[in-house]
Structures are given as structure tokens and as C-alpha cells.
Amino acid sequence: MVDDVSVATSPRATPGNAAWSRLGAVVRRALQAIPTAIGVTVLTFLLIRLIPGDPARTALGPHASARAVAALRARWGLNQSLPVQYWHYLVHLAQGNLGQSLFYHRPATAVIGSFVAPTVWLIVYSALLSVAISIPVAAAAAVLRGRPFDQGVRLLSQIALGMPQPWLGLLLILGFALKIHVFPVGGFGVGLAGHISAMFLPSLTIAIGIAPILIRALRVELLEVLGADYVTTARAKGLRESRVLLRHALHNAAIRAVTVLGLNIAWLVSGTVVVELVFGLPGLGSLLVTSILQRDFPLVQGLALLFALMVIAVNLATDIARSVLDPRTGLS
Amino acid sequence: MTPEITRTTRRRFLGRSLAHGAALIASPLALSACAGAVGSSGASGGPAGPPRRGGHATFARLDDAISIDPVAVADNESIWSVSNLFARLYRSSATSDGRSVPCLATGHSLSADRLTWRFSLRKGLRFSDGSPLTADDVKFSIDRNTASAANGYMNAAIASVAASDAHTVEIRTHYPTDLLGVVSFYGNGVVPRGLGGRTANAFFARPVTTGPFTMTSWAVGQRMVLARNPHYWQPGKPYLDGVTLTVVPNDNSRMLQLRGQQADVVEQVPFSQISSVKAEPGLRVVLASSTRLDFLILNQRYAPLADVDVRRAMSAAIDRDSIVKLGLFGYGRALGSMFAPTWPDYDGSLTPPTRDVAVARRLMKRSSHPDGFRVKYSIDTGDATQATAAQIIESNLSDIGIKVAIEEFDPNALFNMIAQETFQMAQTDLSLDVMDPFENVPYLIDPHLSGGLGPSADLDDPVVLAWDRRAQHSTSSSAIRDAYAHVQTRLRQISPFIPLYSQPYAYGTVDRLHGFVVPPTGDYRLEDAWLTT
Numbered sequence: 001m002v003d004d005v006s007v008a009t010s011p012r013a014t015p016g017n018a019a020w021s022r023l024g025a026v027v028r029r030a031l032q033a034i035p036t037a038i039g040v041t042v043l044t045f046l047l048i049r050l051i052p053g054d055p056a057r058t059a060l061g062p063h064a065s066a067r068a069v070a071a072l073r074a075r076w077g078l079n080q081s082l083p084v085q086y087w088h089y090l091v092h093l094a095q096g097n098l099g100q101s102l103f104y105h106r107p108a109t110a111v112i113g114s115f116v117a118p119t120v121w122l123i124v125y126s127a128l129l130s131v132a133i134s135i136p137v138a139a140a141a142a143v144l145r146g147r148p149f150d151q152g153v154r155l156l157s158q159i160a161l162g163m164p165q166p167w168l169g170l171l172l173i174l175g176f177a178l179k180i181h182v183f184p185v186g187g188f189g190v191g192l193a194g195h196i197s198a199m200f201l202p203s204l205t206i207a208i209g210i211a212p213i214l215i216r217a218l219r220v221e222l223l224e225v226l227g228a229d230y231v232t233t234a235r236a237k238g239l240r241e242s243r244v245l246l247r248h249a250l251h252n253a254a255i256r257a258v259t260v261l262g263l264n265i266a267w268l269v270s271g272t273v274v275v276e277l278v279f280g281l282p283g284l285g286s287l288l289v290t291s292i293l294q295r296d297f298p299l300v301q302g303l304a305l306l307f308a309l310m311v312i313a314v315n316l317a318t319d320i321a322r323s324v325l326d327p328r329t330g331l332s
Numbered sequence: 333m334t335p336e337i338t339r340t341t342r343r344r345f346l347g348r349s350l351a352h353g354a355a356l357i358a359s360p361l362a363l364s365a366c367a368g369a370v371g372s373s374g375a376s377g378g379p380a381g382p383p384r385r386g387g388h389a390t391f392a393r394l395d396d397a398i399s400i401d402p403v404a405v406a407d408n409e410s411i412w413s414v415s416n417l418f419a420r421l422y423r424s425s426a427t428s429d430g431r432s433v434p435c436l437a438t439g440h441s442l443s444a445d446r447l448t449w450r451f452s453l454r455k456g457l458r459f460s461d462g463s464p465l466t467a468d469d470v471k472f473s474i475d476r477n478t479a480s481a482a483n484g485y486m487n488a489a490i491a492s493v494a495a496s497d498a499h500t501v502e503i504r505t506h507y508p509t510d511l512l513g514v515v516s517f518y519g520n521g522v523v524p525r526g527l528g529g530r531t532a533n534a535f536f537a538r539p540v541t542t543g544p545f546t547m548t549s550w551a552v553g554q555r556m557v558l559a560r561n562p563h564y565w566q567p568g569k570p571y572l573d574g575v576t577l578t579v580v581p582n583d584n585s586r587m588l589q590l591r592g593q594q595a596d597v598v599e600q601v602p603f604s605q606i607s608s609v610k611a612e613p614g615l616r617v618v619l620a621s622s623t624r625l626d627f628l629i630l631n632q633r634y635a636p637l638a639d640v641d642v643r644r645a646m647s648a649a650i651d652r653d654s655i656v657k658l659g660l661f662g663y664g665r666a667l668g669s670m671f672a673p674t675w676p677d678y679d680g681s682l683t684p685p686t687r688d689v690a691v692a693r694r695l696m697k698r699s700s701h702p703d704g705f706r707v708k709y710s711i712d713t714g715d716a717t718q719a720t721a722a723q724i725i726e727s728n729l730s731d732i733g734i735k736v737a738i739e740e741f742d743p744n745a746l747f748n749m750i751a752q753e754t755f756q757m758a759q760t761d762l763s764l765d766v767m768d769p770f771e772n773v774p775y776l777i778d779p780h781l782s783g784g785l786g787p788s789a790d791l792d793d794p795v796v797l798a799w800d801r802r803a804q805h806s807t808s809s810s811a812i813r814d815a816y817a818h819v820q821t822r823l824r825q826i827s828p829f830i831p832l833y834s835q836p837y838a839y840g841t842v843d844r845l846h847g848f849v850v851p852p853t854g855d856y857r858l859e860d861a862w863l864t865t
Contacts, residue, residue, distance in 0.1 A: 053744035057751060057783065059398075060482045061406025063775060066782035068481030103398045104552045105533060114551055173588050185592035186585055187578070280392070280580040280589065282554035289581075290395070290553060295744055 022323065026316065033312040037305060041093070044304035045086050048297055055102050055295040076102060078297075089301065098305075099298030108298040112287065112306060118188045119283035121199045122206065122272050127265055129207035130214055134257070137211070138218035139245060142226060153219075157212035169205040169278035176201055186280035202279040206272070210264045217260045221253035228252075255326045262318025269310045383571050383847060387863035392580040392595035396553050401536050402473070402521035403480035408854060411518050411765060413556065413577065415855035418521025419542040419565070421451050421470065421501070422512050424767045424853040428621050430676035432512040432767050436470070436522060436542065436565065437501075446508035446807050447491075451515065453499045458563035459524055460539075460546040467495030472525040474503070474515075483519030486771065489804070490514070508807045513768020518855070544570040544859035554579060564859070571847070571862035590615060590840045596863070597848060601838040603661040603717065609840050618839040619663065620850035623764035625672040626718070628725075628830040632790040634756045636705040643827035645695035649728045651687040656833050659720035663838070667831035669820045670776065674834070674852040676767050677803075677816035682824055684831075692732045704733020710749060710758040713740035718759050721832060750788045759832070760785075765853050769816055773800050776829070777819070789828040796822040 056072040057064070073079050077088060092099055098108035141153040177185040189198030225231060226249050234244045273285025284303060291299035323329050397410040402418050405411050415423075421437040434440075437451040457465035471493045478487040489509045494502045503511060514520070522542045527535040539547055544566070545558035556577040560570050578595065580586040583602045589595040591612065601609055601617055610617050630646075632638040652666035665673065666684035673680070696702055709726065711718045719740075726736040736757075741749065749755045762772050775784045777800060779792035786792070796819055803815035823829065837850050847860040 051745060052741075053748045054751075057748065058744055059406070062747070062751070062783050063406070063483070063485045064481050064783060065485075069783070072481070105399070106552065111552060115553065170584060170588070173592075177592050178588065181592075185589045185594045186580065187589075187594065277582045278585055280578070280582065280585045282551070282579065286579075286581070287553055293742055293744055294398075 022320070026320065029316050029319070033309070033316075036312060037308055040304055040308040041090070041301065042086070044301050045089060046082070048292070048295070048300045049082065051292075051295070053295045055297065058294060059103060093305075098302035101299050102296045103294050104296075108302040111299060112284070112302050115282055115284050115287045118199070118276070118281045119269075119272055119285065121188075121195060122202055122275065122281065122283060123265060123268050125199050125203035126206035126210065126268065127261065129203050130210040130264075131261065133207060133211040134214035134218055135250070138215045138222060138257075139250065141215065141219045142222035143245070145223060153215065157215055160208050160212045163208070165205055165209060165274050166278050168208060169202065169275060172201045172205055173279075186278075188281055199281075202275045202281060205275050205278070206268060210261070210268075213260055213264060214257055218253055218257045221256050222249055225249045225253050251325070255322055255329075258321050258325060259318060262314060262321070265318075266311045266314045269307055269314060381864075383860075383862040384864060385568070385571050385862070386573055387571075387865075388574045388576065389572055389596040389845060389858075389861060389863060390576045390578060390594065391597045391599075391858075392578050392586050392589050393599045394579075394581055394586075396577075396579045397556060399536065400539065400547065400550075401532060402519050402523070403477045403483050405518070406482050412855050414518050414521055415543065416545050416558065416575075416858050417539065417541045417543045417547060418518075418523060419544075420517065420520050420522065421453075421515040423516050424765075424851050424855070426849050426851045426857060428674050428852050430674070430767050432516040435516075436465070437515075440512075442807065447505050449503045449505070449511045449515075450496070451501045451503070453501065454565055455499065457542075457565055460541045460561040460563055462563055463524070463540070465522065465524075465542060466498045467501045468498075469525045470501045470522055471495045473522045474501075474520050476523070477517075477519040480519065483517070486514055486517045486519055486766075507805050509804055510768065510770075510807055510809075510812060513766040513770060516766045516768075517771075518765055544857075545575065548574070558858070566859065570859035572858065575858055575861075587840065590842065593842055596842050596845045597861075598840045601840045603659075603663050603835075603838065606661065606663060606838060614843050616841050616843050618837075618841060618848055618850060620837040620839070621674050621852050622835065622837045622854060623672050623674045623852045624761055624854075625667055625670070625763070625834050626721070626759065626761045626832050627667070627670065628832065629750065629755075629758050629760055629785055629789050630828055630830070631753060631756050631758075631788065632828065633753065634707070636701045636707065637756065638790075639700045640826055641695045641699035642701055642705075643830070645692040645699065645732055646729060646734065647827055647830045648685055648688050648695060649692035649732050649734075650685075650725055650830065650832070651728050652684050652832055653687075654724050655721045658724065659717040660833060660835055664833045664835040666833055668824065670823045670829055670831050671769060671816070671820050672763075672834045675764060675769055677769060677813045679817045679820045682820055687728065689731050696732045704735065706735045706737065708739055708756045709736045710739050710741055710746055710755045712743050712746055712759070714743065717835070721759065750785070751783050753788050753790070755788075763854065765855070767853065769819075770804055773803070773816070773819060777823070785829070791826075791828040793822065793826055793828075796826070 054069070056069045056076065056078065060069055060072060077085060089099065100106070101108050101111045104111050137153055141150045144150050173185055176183045183201050184198045187198055189195045231244060231248055234248050272283060273289060276283040276285040284306070287299065288303045291303065393409055395409050397413040398407055399405050399410050400413055400417055402414050405414055419436050421435060422432045423435040425431045425433050436453060436457060438454055439452060441450045442448070453467060453470070459465055474487065474490065474493045478484050478490055489505045489507065489511070491504045491506045496502050505511060524540055528540060541561055544561055544564045546561045548557045548559045550556045557574060558577065559574040560572065564570065580589060583600070586595070586598045587601065587605055587609065590598045590609070606617050609615050630637040630643055636642050656662065656664045656666050668684035669679055669682040671678040696704070709722060711722045722738045726738060729736050746758060750758055750760060764771050774781060777786050777791060777793065777796050778784050779786045781787065799815045799818040799822060803812050803819065806812050806815065837854055839848065839850060841848055844864045845861060846864065847862050849857040849860045851857070
């Protein structure tokens with residue numbers, strides 16, 4: 001608080017300076033992420049090689065001679081020592097090169113790039129849906145505290161939290177795709193409208209898993225805020241209830257919800273695989289599973305690094321959002 | 333402001349909030365109608381009538397192809413894609429008669445010394461780009477496969493290939509052998525000589541094909557789009573304008589796509605779901621005999637398994653009928669031979685052993701391990717049938733004192749363990765891609781074949797090797813049949829492998845799709861498929 005006051009009273013604390021300060025914090029956070037990313041590359045590099053399985057034998061099939069398999073291993077550099085292989089990987093990585101997919105014979109960046117869109121859609125869409133579900137429901141539950149609606153919301157939240165995603169996904173497909181035919185059974189769809197339609201059920205599956213956590217966090221915060229002096233003052237001034245809720249209560253209650261949402265999105269980044277498989281989505285999670293099964297080392301390493309960077313980015317974005325909502329909380 | 337407060341009650345605010353949330357959630361409903369991506373499940377198969385030309389089918393498969401280069405592929409999805417893109421001189425018959433039938437060739441003749449095979453090409457053959465297909469292209473393609481690391485083994489008998497004229501290919505072999513299986517092999521699929529002057533990567537990104545289809549786009553790992561080859565050698569075929577091969581690895585999701593008519597064909601209907609798919613209006617199940625056989629491989633480096641009495645006792649103790657009933661839901665067949673019933677030269681006299689615990693105990697008693705032993709049993713973690721079979725086998729073997737510890741591995745790890753001989757007992761499978769046991773028998777029994785199952789099982793049996801050599805070095809069908817009968821009998825006697833069951837290929841289709849043919853070799857004939865409206 002002392003710092004806040006000093007910043008607030010300092011002649012240098014102009015909006016421009018605050019923006020520069022925030023930018024500096026973002027850069028520092030980005031730099032702090034580098035050791036994390038390097039740690040991820042080391043772990044992934046070692047772990048994928050610890051699993052039994054020879055990609056060269058897989059690629060050439062059971063009938064290939066030992067000499068042919070050895071030649072392919074040499075061509076891929078797999079006969080070199082692990083430190084040498086890792087060094088080569090790092091050198092290529094520094095040049096923005098994730099290597100060549102062992103099986104698709106294309107740059108790993110190109111293969112990964114072609115799988116990014118469904119996963120990004122899934123993450124963003126499910127985040128939007130979970131917010132769309134959570135805010136009105138949490139607000140209603142807070143306002144109607146202890147009433148049947150509130151009790152119902154708490155009960156349904158518990159049930160939703162306990163539902164396994166594959167099962168829920170299949171139920172939604174059975175209901176909305178097979179019974180009433182309003183959404184496709186699976187796939188990514190074609191064109192913007194196609195994507196919005198095709199990605200709705202998978203995103204809803206995830207949103208139903210996240211929404212109870214958000215609702216709980218938002219409801220608790222709203223209850224606290226609705227009892228605060230400034231809300232009473234706002235009401236006493238004659239402000240509309242909707243304005244009190246939207247402008248004052250929700251704004252402040254959202255700070256904690258943003259953190260909860262950010263944590264869940266970060267988890268989502270690497271946790272979309274189940275939903276992608278259930279809905280037959282060609283996303284990064286599905287690609288990761290295939291790549292691990294094939295022992296496509298460059299793809300697995302590239303995907304793990306991408307997931308790590310996405311998690312770091314989401315966490316950073318969450319902190320930025322929180323600091324915008326509540327300037328007292330910094331980024332450092 | 334005060335009137336505002338009275339107008340916007342708390343209840344009304346809540347109602348609006350919920351309505352706005354619902355509107356955001358509901359908006360995709362409207363959009364989904366615009367997208368037109370939703371199929372109707374009400375479609376049902378009309379009268380088939382004569383084949384109809386046109387339409388585009390969607391085929392949901394377990395996995396994507398890894399490559400479409402005939403000489404570089406080894407996995408089924410790639411092989412079956414290649415089969416619809418690149419035709420060979422001959423191909424396996426679509427029926428279960430075990431024969432190879434002419435494809436790009438009209439027929440063949442064999443020289444008096446039984447070393448030179450002369451194949452006559454059909455007149456007017458063209459590639460998908462309209463350029464003429466000649467004997468030089470066939471020679472290039474077969475030579476290219478002979479030199480390949482993955483599939484060259486099939487051409488081991490070939491000494492030379494020559495284009496004696498534009499329409500005649502002469503293949504000389506090192507020794508007299510039946511070459512029809514070899515020229516039916518997917519690796520010998522015909523591509524333009526010199527790949528049309530392009531690199532392999534460039535060529536197979538936009539291939540010029542000889543099969544019923546050509547590939548127009550491929551988003552690796554996602555979908556491959558095939559379009560009709562307008563110059564295919566069979567007039568009028570393929571019937572379909574195109575086929576999209578999609579990737580849906582999850583069994584339940586694939587079945588749902590079939591039920592939602594989003595896919596016209598789906599691969600590998602789980603045996604547990606066949607009856608429900610069959611019962612559903614508008615859907616069909618295509619159960620096709622396959623060349624696949626599932627069996628146990630026993631590593632004789634593990635002392636107890638080096639004893640032939642132990643191996644035979646294990647075979648006698650296993651209840652194959654229960655495995656077929658519970659693991660395959662009755663849709664398979666118990667096996668007593670290391671040849672599946674659909675393989676050419678299968679010896680039908682080798683009936684599956686009936687479980688006989690008394691015989692098994694007698695064999696164990698006279699073995700080097702009369703009191704039993706412990707053994708690790710490695711299976712594929714993703715195969716539900718294997719898991720059921722493993723539980724039954726575990727129970728069966730405990731009756732003769734063998735304590736089985738089931739260990740599950742992903743397919744790649746299991747394959748690697750078998751190749752590196754680091755297993756004790758494992759379940760695996762084999763199938764034929766051509767109607768010639770030569771494709772698999774050396775792989776099973778040759779003790780010096782790198783990556784083969786012979787070294788994995790530590791099998792080195794001169795008797796079985798001699799009979800296999802006799803089969804390979806003959807062009808007489810009766811002599812080949814006799815030699816392979818001896819191979820099967822000998823393998824049953826020494827039991828380095830314990831045959832368990834064969835299983836059919838199970839595809840689900842919508843009933844407006846007709847003519848979907850799956851030969852025992854698994855390379856489905858999309859050229860024969862057609863759609864009613």
C-alpha cells in the first residue's frame with residue numbers, strides 16, 4: 001500500500017509511465033520464461049527417448065534389414081550421443097527450426113502449424129462459453145443466496161465437476177448431433193460458420209467443466225462485494241441494481257474469477273487431447289498422441305515446447321488482465 | 333433515476349442476464365444451420381439398382397497414412413491408400429479364392445526354364461495426367477522397389493526386369509518361383525519413369541497415378557482428398573467423383589460419425605458394437621474375411637519356454653473358443669495353424685486344438701518345469717480383444733501351474749520389445765498384403781532375418797526352413813501347397829508360436845453406399861463403391 005501511495009503521488013506516475021512500467025514487467029516475465037522453456041526442452045528430449053521404441057524401425061516396417069534401419073538412424077542423427085543430439089536440437093531451435101518430422105517428411109513447424117487452429121478455437125471458444133455461462137449464473141446465485149436457485153446451482157456445479165469429459169462429450173453428441181441434428185457429430189467444420197457450429201459441442205464440453213469453478217469463485221466474491229460499504233453507498237445513491245451489479249460488484253469480483261479462469265485455460269492448453277479425440281478434432285492434442293506413438297521426436301519436442309510457451313503466455317495474459325482490473329496488483 | 337430503479341427489478345436483471353448468456357450460447361445453433369455441416373440420420377438405403385456415377389464419400393479411418401510412396405510404406409493406412417492410387421501388374425482377388433488376378437497386365441507367360449515371366453500390358457494405359465503408361469514405367473517402378481529399404485524384400489527373387497517393347501515386361505528370377513504375388517505387391521505399384529523428373533517428395537505431394545484415384549490434397553494427420561482418375565484402365569470406374577479420407581482415432585467417435593451420417597464408411601467397427609450398428613436403420617456392417625491371424629510368440633531364451641513340452645502344454649491349455657466368444661463376440665475363428673484360413677495353401681486339417689487340461693498337465697509333468705513357472709505376457713494396451721484374450725489365457729495357464737503376469741505396452745514399445753528379444757511371451761499378429769505366404773513365412777521362421785519373428789522367438793529349425801525353401805523355389809501350385817502344409821505341420825509340432833484366432837475386417841457404412849469391397853488382403857476397392865442419392 002505504501003508503494004501504491006507513493007506511485008500515486010509521484011509526479012512520474014503518469015499513464016504513460018504506468019504503461020512503460022507494465023511493458024517492462026512483461027519483458028521481465030518473458031525473460032524469466034526462458035529457463036522454464038529450456039527445462040521443458042531438456043525433459044521432453046530425454047523422456048521421449050526413454051520410452052522403448054525405435055522410430056527408424058517403425059518407419060521402415062518389420063521387414064527392413066538391420067543395415068537399412070541403422071542407415072536411417074544415422075541419417076536422422078539418432079546414432080549420436082544424447083548430448084550431441086540435444087546440442088544440435090538447441091542450435092536448430094535458436095534458428096527457429098524445430099527439425100523435420102520423421103514420418104511426414106515435412107518441417108515440424110509446418111506440421112504443427114496445420115494443427116494449431118482447432119486447438120486455439122477450442123481454448124478461446126470454451127473460455128468464452130464458460131464466461132457466458134458463469135457470469136449470469138453466479139450473479140443470480142449471489143443475489144438469490146440461499147434460495148432454491150442458489151441451491152440448485154451449487155448442486156449442479158458439483159455434478160458438472162464430477163462428470164468425465166469424454167462421457168459428457170458423448171452425451172452432448174448423442175443429444176444435440178444425433179437426436180436433434182443441430183450440430184455436427186465431430187470435425188472442425190469448413191469456413192467461419194462451420195467452425196462456430198462444429199466447435200460448439202467440444203467447447204461446451206470443456207466449458208461445463210470449467211464453469212462450476214468459475215461460478216463458485218465468482219459467487220463467493222460477489223457475496224463479499226455485495227455486502228461491502230461502497231455497494232451499499234452506491235445503492236443509497238439510487239443507482240440501478242443492474243448498474244450496481246455490473247459496474248461495481250462484478251468488476252471487483254471479476255479479479256479473482258480472471259485468475260481462476262486463467263489457471264483453467266493454462267490447464268486446458270495441454271488438456272484438450274481428450275475432447276479432441278472424442279470429437280475427432282485435428283488439434284495439437286491429437287497430434288501429440290500420434291507423435292508419441294510413432295516416436296516422432298521432433299514433433300513431440302516441438303509440441304511440448306509450444307504447450308509450455310502457451311501456458312506461460314496464458315499465465316502472463318492472466319496477470320496482465322488482473323493488473324488492468326486492479327492496478328494495485330502488479331505484474332512482478 | 334429513481335423510476336429506473338423501480339422498472340429494473342432484481343428479478344428482471346437476473347432474467348436479462350440469463351437471457352444474454354443463453355443468447356451467446358444459442359447463437360451457434362443458428363450458425364450451424366448456415367454451415368450446412370449437419371447430416372441427416374434419416375437417410376436410408378434406397379434400392380441399389382445399377383451403379384450410379386458421381387458423389388463424394390467420406391471415409392473415417394483410425395489413422396492417417398504416413399506416406400503414399402509405394403516403396404516406403406509399411407503401415408496399413410498407407411498401404412491401403414497406395415492401393416487406391418497406384419495399380420500393379422496383378423492384384424489380389426477380391427474374393428477369398430487366394431488368387432492373384434490381372435490388373436495393368438492382361439496376363440502372363442512363363443519361359444520353359446521357369447525363370448522368365450513375360451507380362452503383357454493392357455493397350456492404351458494412361459497415367460492420371462493422360463500421358464501413356466509403358467513397360468519402361470513398370471520396369472522403373474519394380475526396380476525402384478527392389479532397391480528400397482522397407483519393401484525390397486518382396487522382390488528378392490527378381491534378377492532383372494526388362495521392357496522388351498512398350499507393352500511387354502520381362503522379369504527374370506534367380507530361381508523358379510511363383511511371381512504373381514510379387515507383382516501384386518503394393519510396393520510394385522506403377523509410377524512414371526524417373527518420377528516424371530521430380531524428386532520423390534515433390535512427386536508424392538502431387539502424384540501422377542495409375543490407380544482408380546488421384547490425390548488432390550493432403551493435410552497430413554487430418555484428411556486426404558482423392559479424386560477420380562479420368563484415365564483409369566477400367567472404363568466407367570471409379571464410380572465416385574472423390575473420396576475424403578478423414579482421421580478419427582477414437583472408436584466411439586467414429587461410430588457416432590457413422591450414426592450421424594457424417595461419415596459414409598468407418599473403419600474397424602468394435603466387435604462389441606457390431607450388433608447395435610447392424611440393428612440401426614440406415615447403417616450396414618461389412619464383415620470381410622481377412623488374412624490376419626493373432627498368435628502368441630514365445631521367446632525360447634526364457635528357459636521354461638525353451639522346452640517344447642511346455643509350449644505344447646500351453647497350446648493345449650488355451651481355450652480359443654472362449655476367446656472368440658468373449659473377445660471377438662463370436663465374429664472370429666479359432667486357429668490351429670500359423671496360416672489363417674484365407675491364406676493360400678492353408679492346411680484345413682490342422683483344426684484348432686480343443687482345450688484339454690488333462691493333456692496339458694501330462695505335457696507339463698514330463699517337461700523340465702513340471703511344477704510350473706512365472707512368465708510375463710506382453711500385450712498391446714489399446715487392443716480390447718487382446719486384453720480379453722490375455723485374461724482368458726492367464727486363467728487357462730494357471731490351471732497347469734503357469735503364473736502369468738500381463739503387461740501392457742503401446743504398439744511401438746511392444747514391437748520394439750519383440751524385435752529386440754526383450755520379452756518372454758507376447759501377443760502379436762500377421763496379415764498378408766498379397767496372396768502369397770512368401771510375404772510372411774520367412775519373416776516367421778528365418779533365424780537370420782533382422783527384425784523377423786524367427787530371431788525374436790530364437791527359432792532355428794532346419795526342417796521348417798527346408799520346407800519353406802522348397803515352397804519358394806517352385807512354380808507348381810501342388811508342390812507349393814504340399815511344402816506349405818509341411819511348414820504348418822512342423823510349426824504346430826514345435827510350437828514357437830501359438831496360433832489363437834483370426835478376425836474379420838469390420839467396416840460400417842451408410843446404406844446409401846454400395847459396392848464397398850474389402851478383399852482378404854484388406855486393400856479396399858474404392859473404385860467399386862457408389863452412392864445412391
